[in-house]
Amino acid sequence: MPKSDFHKRSRSEWISKVDQITHSGDATLSWQHVDDIVSRLDPFMGSNKNHAHLPKGGGFDFLSVSHGREPGCIEFGIFTGTTVVVKPRRLVLERIASDPAESFLMLELDDLEPSGSNQKDRERSTLRRQEEAIEVGRGKYVGRAAYEDGYFVDDRGYERELPEDARPVLRLLNGQIMLVTKGSIWNGSSRTYSGLHDGMTTPQIRAVIQQIIDDLAAA
Template sequence: MKDDFRDDQLPKWEDMIKTLFDGKVPLSKEWHGPQSIAKILDSIGHNQALNHTFLPNGGGLDLHGCSLSNENECIELNLGGIGHVLKPKKLTFQWFPSAEYEWSYFLLETEKLKPTGVYEELLYDEEELVEIQPGEYVERSYWDAGEFNGEPLTKEARLVGRYLSGSLAIFAKASLYNRNTNTYDGRHSKLSPDSFKNHIQDAVNYINGLN
């Protein structure tokens, strides 16, 4: 059965990867440091090859760009139109020569980030907050109320998420990995990077066996 979305998007994902490496695609590549990592992620987010980014605690959002954060040593991902702050440890690209490029992915590992202290308890290692001015956070409820300390929120106020730990994985939006709803379980963050790579290699081997 013809799939126009995959037919349109998967070649763009392949082209993006080949362009990133000037046509010499490595098996794997690592980037370190907020500036280097933010530059690559921003390029991915603004590329015409649509992506889907799998979040540390499950679920996923599309990446639309990345910049350095107001917080020291942190970056900010534009996920679904909302900034998400994290402290990057390493960004890794992984390619599988025996597979189509849709199985190539980027894995973003994070360093531990201290909670803001806005909430007494957190269900997950993430916070949803309102940034009322750079680096100053209050509870999300003030966004819903539209005011803080009896005054309307300013135009500068915005919603911000903070990931305190975990990993994020970026795949082509049209990929089979994204089409499998079971992958929303956060396995990329629960497994070690090597174990996740092996997990994808097993999927590649299975697909190759079917073909």
């Protein structure tokens, strides 16, 4: 499928999902309960169905969303097989009436403490505001080297084989995740992949997008 056709389809599908929540002009809606956040995000999940811009830059397609194993957390599946763990504070939907495909979701995150799975990396994780680890039990983490070694050292100093359900995890410790459609103004700019959204409020982002829409219409 040509890229332009793909973007047209992506934008159309995005509008449909936004309009299932609200289709009455410009709107700002928000949710704070974890159950509500998961249910509102779920329709937007899937390969090529969204692109999530991460707090420190870069991003992924979020394939799935579910309640997390850590208290108050939710989890996203991504194509690498890693699970992204975050603690949501609020989900905001900004619907832009003049071009609904440019509407966006902002997931504001509460703070997560580094797990301490690797004490040497704790300071680095805090500075990077994210932590890569291997989950070996519900909310129990060890360093990523365990995935290659096939074992980890438990709290008592004994070597243990990795359980069958051990999984790589990326824990985002704070910040904001912005979800947009592919083919959107925000996703089409290389500047936005630096984590630009993380230093802005949703009204500020909305104003930037609206100005671009207006400029394009006037050209």
